[in-house]
Amino acid sequence: MSLEEVMKAAKGVSNMVLAHEIAVDKNFKLEKFDPPDNSIEKQVRDVMHKAFWDxxxxxxxxxxxxxDQAFVLLQEVRDNLLDITLPHHNKLRQEISETLDVDLIKQQTEHGLLDFSQYSQYVLSIMARLCAPVRDETVRNLMKESDVLSVFRGVMETLDLMxxxxxxxxxxxIRPHIVAQSVTYEKKKFAEYLKTQNDGLELTRAWLLSHVKPEDLTVPDDLEIRGVVNSVINRAYMELLSWPDEKMFPETVVLDGSRILELRDxxxxVCILGSVLxxxxxxxxxxxxxxxxxKLKLKRNLCIILDPALSDSETLALMDNLAEQIIKEVEDHLSENEKPQLPQSAKNALKAQVLEIKNPEHRIRSLISKRSVEFIxxxxxxxxxxxxxxxxxxSTLQEELAHICGTFLRLVAHNRSVFGEYYVDILTDHIKTExxxxxxxEKKEESPKENAVACTSSD
Structure with a gap:
């Protein structure tokens, strides 16, 4: 393939990723990118910005x-203002283009008539009309600023946010439209991507076929293959909830990789918390x-401790905190009900039992995990x-478990709508071939027996 075709396919994948994110994440939004502190990118950006304003x-x-530099700045401000106008703002766009006409401004400078601060106030008045309420205070503060350079510096930063x-x-x-069209769009873009690959489904094929059981290959006819294929696909999806960090995701699942790992953790x-309770x-x-x-009060307080933990390792690192909180909750309850406090030996034993849950093979943790997976x-x-x-x-963690299930089932439904045809073809072909x-x-094994019978009859 030509480089142009490959680059076109790569751009298609990028667009597919964006459409997918908007479709599956109702809270999706773009955010301002800030390079990490002390990074080369941030240092270069800061140096370039300082050089411009100096x-x-x-x-x-x-x-x-x-x-000269002011003309560049005003032209960039004009372009940014035009970018944030709505489609029906035809008169406003015309007004901005005419007022911030660089050629006209150059003529004013030649005659000594340029009032740079006047343009800054005009720009701020337009921003005040177009900005979201969250930016109102920033714009008002800029209007009070007397230093023109500070005003325009604030204008550029605020326009980026606007x-x-x-x-x-x-x-x-447009999200409802994207959601409605995303399946068709993702199918199209993924098909374009596959044309650039020798085998763009290699990992997906291995993932699916690893869940085919020997009994799945014994279906007597094509009519029953459909049910078997559906079962295999479901087993493959369930594996995602225990996917190892170091293992690459199948090509058809990689867009949701971070979400799947988050759900896994x-x-x-939830299983650790259920075991602790x-x-x-x-x-x-x-x-x-x-x-x-x-139990409900204990759960709420333990959830507060666990809330910052985003990974399994972070959760396990908080187990000591959980054990201390549990002992405190028990002691508070006993005090409130005028009952004798726990002896130190009982506290030590309870803490030890809670910390034992760190072990994935812990009997109760294994049982809770098994029940949760079977439920999903x-x-x-x-x-x-x-x-x-x-x-x-x-039962105490019904809300948390329901959230995990709902999110996972939505991801699976969307994924299956986009890639289900590939899954069915891979598994159907494999089962039929096997x-x-x-x-x-079986025929080869029967042939020698038939020949032997024929020879005996001949003799």
Whole structure:
């Protein structure tokens, strides 16, 4: 393929990523990019910005002033103002173009009539009409500023933010249309991407085929293949909730890789929290007057501790904090109900039991995890709207588990709408090929027996 075709396909993938993000994330918005502190990129940007404003200040300080840099600035301001106008602002766009006409401004400077501060006030008046309410105070403060350079520096920074505001407003307005068209669009762009690859489904194929069981290859006819394929796809999706960090995602899942890993860690956190609650109530249950109320309060306070933890390792690092909070909650409850406090030996034993949950093979943690996964698998494979029972031990965490399930099922539904045809083709071809291979082997085994029978009859 030509370089132009490859670059076109790469751009298509970038557009597909953006459309996908908008479609699956209802809170999607563009944000201003700030390079990390002490990075080369930030140093270069800061040096270039300082050089620009220093040069502008030197030109304006000359006698008579020089306005070469000022013309560049006004032209950029004009272009940015035009960028943040709405489609129906025809008269306003015409007014901005005429007022900030660089050729006209150059003529004014030649006759000594240029009032640079007058243009700054005009620009601010336009910004006040166009900005979102969140920018009103910033614009008002700039209007009070007397130093022209400070005003224009603030104008450029605020215009950058206003362009982001306008872009995000536009995204929210067209989001329903993007959601409605995203499946068709992503299919088209992914097909274009596949044309640039020798095998653009290599990882996807390996991912799916790893979930084919021996009994899946014994389906007697094509009519039953459909049900088998559906089961295999569901098993493959469930594997994503335990996907290793170091393993590459299938090509058809990679767009949601970060979301899947986040769901994986959130599910692990919910299972750890469920295990902690179960261990605690088992250990101190007889001492608790109102176990349901105590459990809800304990959950809320433990969730506050766990809230900053975004990964599984961060959750495990907070286990000591959880154990200390649990002991405090138990002691507070006993004090409020005028009951004897826990002896130190009981506190130590409770803390030790909680910390044992760090082990993934912990009996209760394994049980809670197994129940959670089975619950999600049941929902994933369900073809009805009938309610599904929350697993025992996780009823207190129903809200958290429901959020994980809802997010995961939405991702799966979207992914399957876009790539389902590839999944079905890969699995159907594999099952049919393996079935035909088995049939040929069976015929080969039967042929010697038939020949032997024929020879015996001949004798």
């Amino acid at each position: 040069h502008l200040a030197q030109e304006l300080a000359q006698d008579p002033p020089t306005y 362009r982001l505001d306008m872009a995000n407003f536009t995204i929210q307005q 959130r599910l692990s956190q 179960l261990v605690t109530l088992t250990a101190v249950g007889p001492m608790i007057t109102q176990p349901d109320a105590f 698998a049941t929902l994933l494979g369900s073809t009805t709207t009938s309610p599904v029972q929350i697993p025992p031990g996780l 079935r035909q291979k088995k049939q040929r082997e």
